[in-house]
Amino acid sequence: MALSKNKLKYIRSLELKKNRKAEQVFLAEGPKLVGDLWGHFPCRLLAGTSEWLARHPAMQAGEVVEVSEEELARASLLKTPQQVLAVFEQREEDVDLSVVEHSLCLALDGVQDPGNLGTIVRLADWFGIEHLFCSLQTADIYNPKAIQATMGGIARVKVHYQPLDTLLQSLHPGVPVYGTFLGGDNLYAQPLSTNGLIVMGNEGNGISKEVEKCINRRLYIPPYPSGRETTESLNVAIATAIVCAEFRRQASAHEGRTV
Amino acid sequence: MALSKNKLKYIRSLELKKNRKAEQVFLAEGPKLVGDLWGHFPCRLLAGTSEWLARHPAMQAGEVVEVSEEELARASLLKTPQQVLAVFEQREEDVDLSVVEHSLCLALDGVQDPGNLGTIVRLADWFGIEHLFCSLQTADIYNPKAIQATMGGIARVKVHYQPLDTLLQSLHPGVPVYGTFLGGDNLYAQPLSTNGLIVMGNEGNGISKEVEKCINRRLYIPPYPSGRETTESLNVAIATAIVCAEFRRQASAHEGRTV
Numbered sequence: 475m476a477l478s479k480n481k482l483k484y485i486r487s488l489e490l491k492k493n494r495k496a497e498q499v500f501l502a503e504g505p506k507l508v509g510d511l512w513g514h515f516p517c518r519l520l521a522g523t524s525e526w527l528a529r530h531p532a533m534q535a536g537e538v539v540e541v542s543e544e545e546l547a548r549a550s551l552l553k554t555p556q557q558v559l560a561v562f563e564q565r566e567e568d569v570d571l572s573v574v575e576h577s578l579c580l581a582l583d584g585v586q587d588p589g590n591l592g593t594i595v596r597l598a599d600w601f602g603i604e605h606l607f608c609s610l611q612t613a614d615i616y617n618p619k620a621i622q623a624t625m626g627g628i629a630r631v632k633v634h635y636q637p638l639d640t641l642l643q644s645l646h647p648g649v650p651v652y653g654t655f656l657g658g659d660n661l662y663a664q665p666l667s668t669n670g671l672i673v674m675g676n677e678g679n680g681i682s683k684e685v686e687k688c689i690n691r692r693l694y695i696p697p698y699p700s701g702r703e704t705t706e707s708l709n710v711a712i713a714t715a716i717v718c719a720e721f722r723r724q725a726s727a728h729e730g731r732t733v
Numbered sequence: 734m735a736l737s738k739n740k741l742k743y744i745r746s747l748e749l750k751k752n753r754k755a756e757q758v759f760l761a762e763g764p765k766l767v768g769d770l771w772g773h774f775p776c777r778l779l780a781g782t783s784e785w786l787a788r789h790p791a792m793q794a795g796e797v798v799e800v801s802e803e804e805l806a807r808a809s810l811l812k813t814p815q816q817v818l819a820v821f822e823q824r825e826e827d828v829d830l831s832v833v834e835h836s837l838c839l840a841l842d843g844v845q846d847p848g849n850l851g852t853i854v855r856l857a858d859w860f861g862i863e864h865l866f867c868s869l870q871t872a873d874i875y876n877p878k879a880i881q882a883t884m885g886g887i888a889r890v891k892v893h894y895q896p897l898d899t900l901l902q903s904l905h906p907g908v909p910v911y912g913t914f915l916g917g918d919n920l921y922a923q924p925l926s927t928n929g930l931i932v933m934g935n936e937g938n939g940i941s942k943e944v945e946k947c948i949n950r951r952l953y954i955p956p957y958p959s960g961r962e963t964t965e966s967l968n969v970a971i972a973t974a975i976v977c978a979e980f981r982r983q984a985s986a987h988e989g990r991t992v
Contacts, residue, residue: 726958
């Protein structure tokens with residue numbers, strides 16, 4: 475069965491959030507990503523080349539369509555289409571805020587770029603951070619660019635959209651809430667917790683005033699050499715990675731000492 | 734003077750490497766970036782709105798053209814054009830390899846994505862890494878997307894293109910050459926040097942076989958919890974940031990102890 479004009483239009487329509495939201499689905503492309511997401515999200519539509527379909531008899535659910543390379547190229551949002559694409563159903567993520575008391579979680583306050591968002595999901599997965607809270611101004615994790623950038627991390631990391639100020643106000647007052655600021659305390663000069671929330675801000679404007687009020691531990695990534703004049707900040711995904719790596723380094727060192 | 738058709742065509746032609754190379758120039762957009770690069774690279778052409786030009790009387794060199802918002806939008810490669818764009822001359826970077834013996838440098842072995850490359854220049858600037866060596870298969874730093882992603886870091890970080898295997902073979906044998914590998918040594922479990930070269934590989938394939946032969950210290954960024962199964966790697970810019978941050982954390986801690 476070839477790809478009908480309607481089906482093609484449907485797939486390409488998923489570039490827009492309103493269409494993804496109406497259908498409660500998202501698009502993933504390429505054998506690696508489709509394979510990683512398989513079993514984590516119900517598949518509604520699978521479009522693969524005959525070779526790919528022949529090699530993956532077990533990965534067929536929802537509507538399965540065999541496509542030529544040309545058809546795949548027309549449906550794909552990638553520059554270099556890769557053998558298969560799939561439309562998966564979005565996952566409803568219920569969450570109990572006590573996860574923030576018991577584990578280290580991330581919050582994004584208006585991260586705009588889907589690539590940054592997906593990259594943050596990927597590194598959260600690497601560092602065993604299971605919950606990512608996003609303000610309603612943050613990019614949509616189901617944006618195809620975000621999904622591709624997660625490199626499958628979205629199968630394990632749960633992303634929740636909600637107003638961050640409300641979330642922060644409902645946390646137990648003893649829970650550490652970290653944010654990075656110019657003039658904060660040197661990331662490397664203090665003990666970091668194994669629970670609580672790390673808040674990262676918008677690419678241009680950082681953390682919003684409302685959210686800043688709820689932050690009780692202010693951090694700063696020191697440039698090198700320390701105190702050197704640098705007019706630049708770091709990319710938000712890069713800063714998130716450096717901060718998360720240091721939290722996990724300290725936790726590992728501590729576990730090593732106490733074993 | 735308005736933007737002629739030829740000038741418009743010239744600016745847009747700089748999206749392609751062959752045109753940038755023929756002209757030995759590159760494009761930068763937006764008041765922040767143009768301001769940061771000003772004085773570091775000779776300016777050949779400046780196209781700004783009347784408001785921008787009026788507010789920056791000192792920043793006029795090369796050919797200066799006043800453009801309407803509509804003209805700027807036609808010339809711009811950005812989704813949201815911003816008041817000004819400039820064509821700067823590329824810089825010839827001579828380098829003595831002894832910099833690798835005396836300071837910490839980075840090398841990229843086939844990083845493909847211009848955004849990743851620019852982001853790496855930005856973080857190198859943050860961490861005071863002055864020299865970035867790129868294999869000939871690495872993306873072009875003068876690609877407009879790379880330049881925008883440096884956020885001005887290209888003013889301070891010097892980027893050199895040369896075959897990495899030749900470069901590595903000509904280094905003094907005692908110089909540490911680091912690379913990240915699955916199965917390498919835990920980044921956090923060993924002393925890291927303040928000189929030498931950190932090599933980062935291609936997004937999909939990592940470090941090439943030829944270059945791998947010259948690496949004498951193999952590192953690994955541990956996921957958390959340690960030993961946890963994770964199918965994913967990290968984005969190359971993210972991995973670069975985590976590695977550089979740890980080198981600089983150790984150096985700062987050591988300086989702190991010895992002061």
